[in-house]
Amino acid sequence: MLYTPAPMHIPDGFLSMLVSAVCWALTVIILAVALSQANKTFNERQIPLMGVMAAFIFAAQMINFPVAGGTSGHLLGGALAAILLGPWAGMLVMMAVIAVQGLLFQDGGLLAMGANILNMGLLAVTVAYGLYRTVLNRPRGLKLAVAGIAAWLSVMTGALATALQIWLSGNAKLEIILPAMLGIHALIGLGEALITVAALAFIFKTRPDLLEGGETVRGGRGWIVTGLLITLAVVLLAPLASANPDGLEHVAINMGFHTTGQAAPYEFLPDYTIPFLGATPLSTILAGALGVLMVLALAFLIGRLVLKKP
Numbered sequence: 001m002l003y004t005p006a007p008m009h010i011p012d013g014f015l016s017m018l019v020s021a022v023c024w025a026l027t028v029i030i031l032a033v034a035l036s037q038a039n040k041t042f043n044e045r046q047i048p049l050m051g052v053m054a055a056f057i058f059a060a061q062m063i064n065f066p067v068a069g070g071t072s073g074h075l076l077g078g079a080l081a082a083i084l085l086g087p088w089a090g091m092l093v094m095m096a097v098i099a100v101q102g103l104l105f106q107d108g109g110l111l112a113m114g115a116n117i118l119n120m121g122l123l124a125v126t127v128a129y130g131l132y133r134t135v136l137n138r139p140r141g142l143k144l145a146v147a148g149i150a151a152w153l154s155v156m157t158g159a160l161a162t163a164l165q166i167w168l169s170g171n172a173k174l175e176i177i178l179p180a181m182l183g184i185h186a187l188i189g190l191g192e193a194l195i196t197v198a199a200l201a202f203i204f205k206t207r208p209d210l211l212e213g214g215e216t217v218r219g220g221r222g223w224i225v226t227g228l229l230i231t232l233a234v235v236l237l238a239p240l241a242s243a244n245p246d247g248l249e250h251v252a253i254n255m256g257f258h259t260t261g262q263a264a265p266y267e268f269l270p271d272y273t274i275p276f277l278g279a280t281p282l283s284t285i286l287a288g289a290l291g292v293l294m295v296l297a298l299a300f301l302i303g304r305l306v307l308k309k310p
Helices: 017-041 044-061 078-085 087-105 113-135 140-168 174-206 222-236 247-255 281-307
Strands: 065-067 071-073
Touching (some): 017 087, 017 281, 044 078, 087 113, 113 140
Antiparallel strands (some): 065 071
8 A cells, every 4th residue: 555645653665674673673672671670760659640641742743733844743742751751651651652653543654663663752752851851950940941952852863863764774865864854853843842841831830749750749630630631622622733744744755755655554543533434623533532542541551560570
């Protein structure tokens, strides 16, 4: 089946089998380390935060915002996950989000899923947390400023990795795809930075304990309900998302290698819609709500798994 530009992540066909296999190997190794390290540092009180964070990132990624040149972008969320949960749990949350997107919504290829998790999840979390941890004990204003920079860099890191992988796969020349990907994603990264800073400013004002590594998270379920309500409100906005191609799609179309993309061999909820409802706003909202529930459940399951001591 030929790929038609719609999903937001790398589809099968953009990467060679060798590059896909190497990305999968790196992803599995890093996730194994993340599970091991999270097992040593994870706190049971962090599990609800892990679930809510995964659900919010999934919902936010459904909304593409327009940028220059008829292109759109969407939140990655790696910086938010890293800052709120730490690097190891943040990686696991991003893995849950991207896995559900690929398996349930055919957003990104199955062979390319390792690369998608690596680029948008593992590398984004690592870069964002590595920078943000330098200001953990600094004033709030400086934390927000650095968080914005970290979020921007996380997008640029993912774009850089994607460009290198496509080049190594023989689908584009490095001197062409590298500036094209970085140029577009420099603008998309500004949106990522603004959303990240806005979300953290809200959390600083309402629940600053959530930004202290989860170890001092206070009891009560009000913040969980609030987080889920905000997530569902974001899902309701999904039909308003920009229809412009995202950064990778835009580059692929302009450079001509979009024809190498392949659609998934099956369809469950393609393009974030319920098949029998068609491409309608209600279809998108219901598909998004189902995705939120799936991601929420998977994140809780991973959290419980992490708590099982060796």
